[in-house]
Amino acid sequence: MAAVGSRAGLDTISMCTEGQDGLVYMQCCGQGEGQGVQRKLNAGPGTEWSADGNTQQTNLLSFPRSSGVDLPYSPESVEMDEIMAAMVLTSLSCTSPVVQSPPQRDLLTGDMECCGGELSDSGSSGYWSWDHGSVSPAPSPSVTEMDRSLDQPTDEGLHMELDEAACEEPKARRCKSLSRGAYRCLWPGCGKVLTSRVGMKRHIRILHLGGGSEQSQREEDFYYTEVSSEDEETAPPSPAPSFSSGAWTSCSSTQSQSTPGHQDAPVQSSPLSQSAPSSVWQIHTEHLYQACTPVQVMVSPGSPTFCSWSPSGDVQQKPQISASRSRSVSVGEQWLQRNSAPTRSQTMSASPSRGHCSFRKGRGEAKKCRKVYGVERRDQWCTACRWKKACQRFPD
DNA sequence: ACTGCCGGGCA
DNA sequence: TGCCCGGCAGT
Structure with a gap:
């Protein structure tokens, strides 16, 4: 039939x-x-x-x-x-x-x-x-x-x-x-x-x-x-x-x-x-990325399957994502401020790699003279910054 | 649009 | 060498 x-x-x-x-x-x-x-x-x-x-x-x-x-x-x-x-x-x-x-x-x-x-x-x-x-x-x-x-x-x-x-x-x-x-x-x-x-x-x-x-x-x-x-x-x-x-x-x-x-x-x-696993794994990692960036999920890189990702979280995460994202910035900044407070220059270069959830340190997170003092107080910038060179006061 | 900074020009 | 800025790349 x-x-x-x-x-x-x-x-x-x-x-x-x-x-x-x-x-x-x-x-x-x-x-x-x-x-x-x-x-x-x-x-x-x-x-x-x-x-x-x-x-x-x-x-x-x-x-x-x-x-x-x-x-x-x-x-x-x-x-x-x-x-x-x-x-x-x-x-x-x-x-x-x-x-x-x-x-x-x-x-x-x-x-x-x-x-x-x-x-x-x-x-x-x-x-x-x-x-x-x-x-x-x-x-x-x-x-x-x-x-x-x-x-x-x-x-x-x-x-x-x-x-x-x-x-x-x-x-x-x-x-x-x-x-x-x-x-x-x-x-x-x-x-x-x-x-x-x-x-x-x-x-x-x-x-x-x-x-x-x-x-x-x-x-x-x-x-x-x-x-x-x-x-x-x-x-x-x-x-x-x-x-x-x-x-x-x-x-x-x-x-x-x-x-x-x-x-x-x-x-x-x-x-x-x-062929599917790879794609699904992509999903996993993507959501992982979303999930753990802000929330510091403990994920051992060696055991990827462990990430506390769950479809439920994933699927219903939609509304949260934006929140998470925006939060991630502040977390980064907190981290930066915490670390840069004692020894600004030296610790910052220590790679802030936080597992595979690590974020490339965004430009916005780096405090340079321009950001710290603002354009109005340009005279307080380090000379390098004034000359549009790599900042010396807050080097990466 | 803003930012960081490289590359280059000028005095 | 000090100073400045055009312009690029990243956000």
């Missing part, structure tokens, strides 16, 4: 359902592994995927359920098929044997990878962003986009998980932003709708154009159109939040012992998501 194949060059998953019995056959070939996994899932009519006690799959196939994509399986709906394909692909990307190999990875790292894998299709891996498309409105294609899309539904699940109370208002805001825009794939017979342009491009490139050639990258634009997501909202909007919620929760709380039945462990690292 439905055959979905990806030619991302990474994996090939094909899935088809067989008539009435609703059996679903999937084939997943890991990249370069050459090993195919064939699975036969029982998804009869009216069967909820998650309800299947299908060992490994169970966890992952609970996606759809938690996603709110209630799947009274309606074979006549191509859309549904695609959704299911998406689910399956997602699941497989997490369950593939390669994926599961290191289950005892560093939790956070693994989780992050999982995040990256789940939420980001960035990187060269050509991750299956497209299948999230119908499932999750925000394939959150790249790090930058992820940053931007903090108010996109992708994180909503996270919000809901992490801080429901605080999110009442942002939620409303986000609901609005949900209706911001969507992109519909114009490829004949596709019609997939994604909320992210990048995701859509990737979808087109991977699925339809079949590769990442430069040319096809440019061609993508022709195959999707922007649609007001009002139409799209007729479709159940909830899938994304809880879907990504799953992914993110496993991400967010390093010790998230999500209830059995939630997917957590198997989702850790996959060949598909292997």
Whole structure:
């Protein structure tokens, strides 16, 4: 019935359902592994995927359920098929044997990878962003986009998980932003709708154009159109939040012992998501940067995973960021004043490196004659300053 | 726009 | 050598 194949060059998953019995056959070939996994899932009519006690799959196939994509399986709906394909692909990307190999990875790292894998299709891996498309409105294609899309539904699940109370208002805001825009794939017979342009491009490139050639990258634009997501909202909007919620929760709380039945462990690292960690790590460091600059978080540079960053902080940090930033200046100044008080010149050159949160000492922090005395009292400047030379009184 | 200061000119 | 300033780069 439905055959979905990806030619991302990474994996090939094909899935088809067989008539009435609703059996679903999937084939997943890991990249370069050459090993195919064939699975036969029982998804009869009216069967909820998650309800299947299908060992490994169970966890992952609970996606759809938690996603709110209630799947009274309606074979006549191509859309549904695609959704299911998406689910399956997602699941497989997490369950593939390669994926599961290191289950005892560093939790956070693994989780992050999982995040990256789940939420980001960035990187060269050509991750299956497209299948999230119908499932999750925000394939959150790249790090930058992820940053931007903090108010996109992708994180909503996270919000809901992490801080429901605080999110009442942002939620409303986000609901609005949900209706911001969507992109519909114009490829004949596709019609997939994604909320992210990048995701859509990737979808087109991977699925339809079949590769990442430069040319096809440019061609993508022709195959999707922007649609007001009002139409799209007729479709159940909830899938994304809880879907990504799953992914993110496993991400967010390093010790998230999500209830059995939630997917957590198997989702850790996959060949598909292997490109993700770096980007996610970027996020990490970025937020780290934001978080620890002002607040002097104790982060041992050697153990980067330890930084007390948490998605909750991150996501809800938005309002704080500016405050933090502005505060960082004053901290710097305090530091400067403290250190420059006793021995001005000598200590200041001692590198104020404060771990990796260190800031380049801003120009504004250095007190030069001009700053100290002001232009009015120029006569009190050191001669160098008067001559527009390097200040001698307050050398760096 | 402001600041720090290099490079260069002038007496 | 002392003095001054144009102009660049960073904020």
